[in-house]
Amino acid sequence: MRILADQNMPLVDEYFSGFGEITRFDGRSLNAEQLIDVDVLLTRSITQVNDVLLSKANKLKFVGTATIGTDHIDQTYLTKNDIFFTNAPGCNSVAVAEYVISSLYALAQEDDFLVQDKVVGIIGVGNIGSILNTKLTALGITTLLCDPLNQSNNQEYLTFDQVVHQADVISLHVPLIKDGQYKTKHMFNEVVLQALKDNVILINASRGDVIDNQALLKQMQTGKALSLVLDVWENEPNILVELMDYVRFASVHIAGHTLEGKARGTQMLYQALCLENNQEPKYQLSDFLPQPVIANIKLNNNFSNQDIRALVHSIYDVRSDHGLISNQLMIKGFDFLRKNYPARREFSAVSISSSNKLQTKQLAQLGFEIYNEEK
Ligand SMILES: NC(=O)c1ccc[n+]([C@@H]2O[C@H](COP(=O)([O-])OP(=O)(O)OC[C@H]3O[C@@H](n4cnc5c(N)ncnc54)[C@H](O)[C@@H]3O)[C@@H](O)[C@H]2O)c1
Numbered sequence: 001m002r003i004l005a006d007q008n009m010p011l012v013d014e015y016f017s018g019f020g021e022i023t024r025f026d027g028r029s030l031n032a033e034q035l036i037d038v039d040v041l042l043t044r045s046i047t048q049v050n051d052v053l054l055s056k057a058n059k060l061k062f063v064g065t066a067t068i069g070t071d072h073i074d075q076t077y078l079t080k081n082d083i084f085f086t087n088a089p090g091c092n093s094v095a096v097a098e099y100v101i102s103s104l105y106a107l108a109q110e111d112d113f114l115v116q117d118k119v120v121g122i123i124g125v126g127n128i129g130s131i132l133n134t135k136l137t138a139l140g141i142t143t144l145l146c147d148p149l150n151q152s153n154n155q156e157y158l159t160f161d162q163v164v165h166q167a168d169v170i171s172l173h174v175p176l177i178k179d180g181q182y183k184t185k186h187m188f189n190e191v192v193l194q195a196l197k198d199n200v201i202l203i204n205a206s207r208g209d210v211i212d213n214q215a216l217l218k219q220m221q222t223g224k225a226l227s228l229v230l231d232v233w234e235n236e237p238n239i240l241v242e243l244m245d246y247v248r249f250a251s252v253h254i255a256g257h258t259l260e261g262k263a264r265g266t267q268m269l270y271q272a273l274c275l276e277n278n279q280e281p282k283y284q285l286s287d288f289l290p291q292p293v294i295a296n297i298k299l300n301n302n303f304s305n306q307d308i309r310a311l312v313h314s315i316y317d318v319r320s321d322h323g324l325i326s327n328q329l330m331i332k333g334f335d336f337l338r339k340n341y342p343a344r345r346e347f348s349a350v351s352i353s354s355s356n357k358l359q360t361k362q363l364a365q366l367g368f369e370i371y372n373e374e375k
Pocket residue numbers: 068069070089090092093096123124125126127128129146147148149150173174175176177182183184205206207231232253254255256257
């Protein structure tokens with residue numbers, strides 16, 4: 001079996017070498033010639049998989065993207081050509097939710113507010129939005145949910161307009177849908193942006209095109225008071241650099257890039273290929289994840305709600321990502337910063353011990369491991 005895998009996908013040799021010969025490719029410059037005689041294509045979000053790329057793919061039977069988003073894949077073409085397709089739903093949901101929590105705490109610290117005093121609107125309540133909702137609720141934060149396509153799990157849902165006008169924080173977790181009734185491309189256009197309340201915190205870790213970046217720049221240039229947290233941008237990797245000046249925390253589409261999130265993506269493709277080939281999976285994530293720098297933390301009795309911020313930021317502080325893009329974007333470029341993103345762990349890599357039952361429960365809901373019997 002010949003396997004072609006994106007060079008930015010971790011653990012490909014570890015998971016896939018048993019299946020055959022592996023060749024790595026640059027996700028931005030993959031071309032049709034490279035697909036000749038290839039059986040399995042493993043991509044990330046930056047490769048457009050369509051009729052042009054696959055025009056010479058004479059043997060291709062399996063396409064997997066180690067991502068949640070699928071807007072780069074022409075699934076109709078794959079179905080028509082009898083090519084199996086899978087993505088990795090949920091692989092990096094926890095990472096994105098933790099990115100939002102880290103951002104919120106960083107703004108709370110810099111602007112001197114309590115996260116519990118903010119109402120957070122979540123637009124798109126699928127894998128990521130639901131996990132974020134659980135974590136925010138555990139912290140005592142009120143959430144407003146909007147998802148016209150997902151009215152499940154006994155939640156109260158509001159309309160887009162209600163959420164956008166009532167929330168102090170708006171966090172976007174929709175897929176990119178380019179047209180139709182539930183279109184999300186430019187969901188935040190000039191009109192919506194203009195109507196936002198002053199001082200709203202707008203967080204986008206979904207897809208760049210969900211916010212009209214030119215319209216957003218125009219609003220900010222005319223003095224609109226918004227706190228912007230942007231992980232994703234229109235036209236990556238050639239983003240609208242002028243917008244950066246107005247962004248409180250900017251990053252290079254890495255909200256999902258924890259070690260766990262990326263490795264889970266590879267593992268899900270491995271499991272799908274095993275299933276397709278009637279093989280029992282041999283490996284699991286824990287076989288390959290390194291020990292975290294901080295593995296155990298024992299909390300003392302004085303640990304308070306306020307200390308959760310410090311705990312969260314000891315695992316992941318979004319400001320380190322902002323530092324990277326601010327200092328190095330123009331020198332190194334967007335893709336270089338993504339490829340060389342420092343190792344980041346999820347809260348679950350850290351085990352917490354506390355004698356306070358309520359606190360232990362809250363931290364468990366936030367995603368930390370608990371290592372005493374008080375769980
Ligand atoms: N920044 C990153 O690193 C990163 C990482 C992972 C995923 N993502 C992006 O986040 C998106 C969401 O991920 P997910 O796993 O939660 O996906 P998901 O499919 O589980 O959830 C998306 C939710 O959005 C809802 N939705 C669709 N159209 C909507 C609309 N018009 N208004 C409101 N809700 C709408 C859907 O019903 C669904 O429940 C992905 O599609 C991907 O584009 C980004």
